[in-house]
Amino acid sequence: MTTVAVVPGDGIGPEVVAEAVAAVDELGLGIDFDVLDGINARTYRERGAAMTDADFDRVRAADGVLVGAIGHPSVPDPAYGRGVLLRMRFELDLYANYRPVRLLHDRLSPLRDPTRRGIDCAIVRENTEGLYAGIGGALRPGTDAEVAVDTEVSTHSGVTRVLRFALSAATRSVCMVDKANAVESGGGLWQRCWDRERRTRPDLETRHLYVDVAAMRLVRDPDSFDVIVTNNSYGDILSDLAAEVGGGLGCAASANLNPETGAGLYEPVHGSAPDIAGTGLANPVGAVLSAALLLDRLGHAGPARSLRAAVRETVEAARCTPDLGGDLDTRAAGAAIRAACR
Ligand code: ATP
Numbered sequence: 001m002t003t004v005a006v007v008p009g010d011g012i013g014p015e016v017v018a019e020a021v022a023a024v025d026e027l028g029l030g031i032d033f034d035v036l037d038g039i040n041a042r043t044y045r046e047r048g049a050a051m052t053d054a055d056f057d058r059v060r061a062a063d064g065v066l067v068g069a070i071g072h073p074s075v076p077d078p079a080y081g082r083g084v085l086l087r088m089r090f091e092l093d094l095y096a097n098y099r100p101v102r103l104l105h106d107r108l109s110p111l112r113d114p115t116r117r118g119i120d121c122a123i124v125r126e127n128t129e130g131l132y133a134g135i136g137g138a139l140r141p142g143t144d145a146e147v148a149v150d151t152e153v154s155t156h157s158g159v160t161r162v163l164r165f166a167l168s169a170a171t172r173s174v175c176m177v178d179k180a181n182a183v184e185s186g187g188g189l190w191q192r193c194w195d196r197e198r199r200t201r202p203d204l205e206t207r208h209l210y211v212d213v214a215a216m217r218l219v220r221d222p223d224s225f226d227v228i229v230t231n232n233s234y235g236d237i238l239s240d241l242a243a244e245v246g247g248g249l250g251c252a253a254s255a256n257l258n259p260e261t262g263a264g265l266y267e268p269v270h271g272s273a274p275d276i277a278g279t280g281l282a283n284p285v286g287a288v289l290s291a292a293l294l295l296d297r298l299g300h301a302g303p304a305r306s307l308r309a310a311v312r313e314t315v316e317a318a319r320c321t322p323d324l325g326g327d328l329d330t331r332a333a334g335a336a337i338r339a340a341c342r
């Protein structure tokens with residue numbers, strides 16, 4: 001029996017996740033969902049912690065976890081999000097953040113160009129170290145003499161494993177992105193690991209770009225990329241850029257993976273969007289495509305392809321939410337995807 005833990009979370013999270021779960025159910029794969037309803041901002045406000053150890057045990061016992069969105073303006077405390085998403089990310093050691101970008105229809109890209117041949121790439125972001133490792137501090141905070149330091153951490157093993165994952169995820173090419181000309185120590189480590197690992201895949205085109213050039217190319221030639229692999233902070237920025245070029249936040253899916261253990265957390269790239277929660281405007285495509293990534297990892301590649309094809313078909317026919325040019329609400333857009341699966 002395959003069990004998927006579901007964390008609907010906050011804002012539009014429950015609305016979009018409901019459509020993703022219904023779409024997977026429609027495929028009839030016998031997947032069981034364990035819904036953790038208590039992990040949200042309201043629980044955090046009531047008991048000062050959103051995720052109990054018992055919740056975490058249920059996540060750990062599952063074959064994957066599908067998350068809607070965690071975060072709400074009523075809980076500005078960063079400990080809330082950290083206690084949920086970062087806890088899962090670190091305790092399950094989900095070191096590879098995989099964000100595929102595939103343009104569903106030309107009308108959705110800000111870079112409309114009839115000569116362009118489809119955008120279909122993925123960003124692999126190192127998810128556990130880099131600038132977001134939480135190492136640093138401030139001297140004399142709040143004074144005119146304040147000095148703040150945040151340290152960017154790169155380890156040989158951390159870099160090697162994410163490079164290996166990126167090389168395994170590619171079919172055409174891998175582009176390693178860093179800023180070794182300005183961030184010398186970490187850049188040097190990335191370059192040495194890259195020089196060694198890329199030799200293991202002579203069948204792939206392997207190249208390197210500095211992050212500023214990569215940002216420019218993502219706008220100018222997004223169709224020239226297959227897999228991009230980079231560190232935590234550059235990956236954060238480039239994947240939002242790529243998501244926008246590829247059709248917008250509402251379509252973007254992500255997986256946080258540990259390929260060795262098989263653990264994975266799947267979530268749309270967008271946040272809880274409290275401004276549109278409850279209005280029916282939330283686009284479920286990012287959540288549905290995240291569920292397709294989950295199906296890939298659970299060994300259901302065929303059904304995952306069907307789900308992607310169904311999404312593409314509905315978006316092409318404008319049977320989708322207003323952000324994609326349709327006039328359906330969240331539930332009707334989800335129902336259209338399910339109908340296209342049949
Ligand atoms: P977070 O800090 O949680 O990442 P954020 O401030 O980055 O949140 P999001 O919640 O990602 O913001 O949303 C930004 C805006 O994009 C929202 O206010 C909403 O208008 C729009 N948006 C986000 N997700 C969707 C969606 N699935 N469908 C339609 N619009 C969306």
Ligand code: MG
Binds near residue numbers: 270271
């Ligand atoms: Mg955001």
